[in-house]
Amino acid sequence: MLISLSIIDPLSSRPNPLEKEMPSQNASSPMCTIRSLQKILEIIDAIPENTCGGPQPRFLYDLCLRCTGKGAIVEIGTDAGKSTIALAYAQQTRRGAPISTIDIVEHAEIETNLSRANVTVFVNRIVRSSREVAASWSDPIELLWIDGDHSYKGVCEDIESWADKILPGGFMAFHDYPAMGGKVLGPVGRAVYAKILSRPDLWRVIADRQAGSILVFEKMPSIVQMESGYAAKRFEKASFFLAGLRRRLTNKLRRHQ
Numbered sequence: 077m078l079i080s081l082s083i084i085d086p087l088s089s090r091p092n093p094l095e096k097e098m099p100s101q102n103a104s105s106p107m108c109t110i111r112s113l114q115k116i117l118e119i120i121d122a123i124p125e126n127t128c129g130g131p132q133p134r135f136l137y138d139l140c141l142r143c144t145g146k147g148a149i150v151e152i153g154t155d156a157g158k159s160t161i162a163l164a165y166a167q168q169t170r171r172g173a174p175i176s177t178i179d180i181v182e183h184a185e186i187e188t189n190l191s192r193a194n195v196t197v198f199v200n201r202i203v204r205s206s207r208e209v210a211a212s213w214s215d216p217i218e219l220l221w222i223d224g225d226h227s228y229k230g231v232c233e234d235i236e237s238w239a240d241k242i243l244p245g246g247f248m249a250f251h252d253y254p255a256m257g258g259k260v261l262g263p264v265g266r267a268v269y270a271k272i273l274s275r276p277d278l279w280r281v282i283a284d285r286q287a288g289s290i291l292v293f294e295k296m297p298s299i300v301q302m303e304s305g306y307a308a309k310r311f312e313k314a315s316f317f318l319a320g321l322r323r324r325l326t327n328k329l330r331r332h333q
C-alpha cells in the first residue's frame with residue numbers, strides 16, 4: 077500500500093546562479109574555481125555508484141539553496157559522495173559554511189570525487205556511526221539529509237537521535253521513500269510513517285518524490301514558540317501604547333506648570 081501525501085509547497089527549479097565557471101574566495105581556502113552547475117551534475121553522473129542519481133542531485137542542490145544559513149547542513153551516508161557534492165556545491169555557490177557528512181565507513185574514491193568537483197573545502201567528513209555523532213552534536217541543523225542505514229531500526233534511530241536538533245523551518249529529507257519504483261513501503265517509509273507522519277503538529281511534507289524517491293519534511297514552529305511569538309507581539313504593542321501615553325501625560329503636565 078502506498079501512502080499518498082499531498083505536496084504543499086513544491087520545490088521550484090531555480091536558475092543556475094553561476095552561468096560559467098569562475099574563481100571564488102572562501103573562508104578556508106585560497107582562490108578556487110567554482111564549477112558550473114552543469115559540470116557538477118556531469119561529475120556526479122560519472123560516479124558509478126547506483127545511489128543518488130537522475131534528477132536527485134539537482135533537487136538536493138535546490139533544497140540546500142532554500143536554507144537561510146541559520147543552521148548546519150548535515151548528511152548521513154556519504155558513500156562515494158554523489159549527494160555530498162550536490163549539497164557542498166550549493167554551499168559553495170552561496171558562500172555558506174561547509175556541510176557535515178557522516179559515514180560509518182570511508183569510501184576509497186571519496187576524496188578524488190570531492191576534489192574533482194572542487195568542493196573539498198566545503199565538506200567536513202566524519203567517519204563514524206551517525207548515532208555516535210548525534211550523541212555529541214550540539215549545533216542547530218537547518219537541513220538533515222538521511223541516506224545512511226536503510227533498515228527500519230536504523231532509520232528510526234536516526235530520526236530519534238537527530239530530529240530534535242533541526243531548527244523550526246528546517247528540513248529533514250529522506251532517500252528511498254519507498255525504494256525507487258517500489259509499490260509498497262520499504263523500511264524507510266515504515267520508519268517515516270511511525271516517527272514523522274504521526275507528528276503532523278511538528279512536521280509537514282513539502283516535497284513527495286518530486287525527484288526520485290526523495291521525501292522532504294519541514295519542521296513546524298512548536299505551539300510554545302508560536303505562543304511566545306504571539307505574546308512577544310502583544311507585549312511590544314502594549315509597550316508602544318504605554319510609551320505614547322506617558323509622552324502625552326508628560327506634555328500635558330508641562331503645559332500646566
Ligand SMILES: C[S@@+](CC[C@H](N)C(=O)[O-])C[C@H]1O[C@@H](n2cnc3c(N)ncnc32)[C@H](O)[C@@H]1O
Nearest residue numbers: 127128153155158159179180205206223224225
Ligand atoms: C546509500 S549509501 C549513501 C549514498 C550517498 N548519499 C550518495 O548520494 O551516493 C548509504 C551509506 O550509509 C552508510 N551507513 C550505513 N549505516 C550507517 C550508520 N549507522 N552511520 C553512518 N553511516 C552509515 C553506508 O556505509 C553507506 O555508505
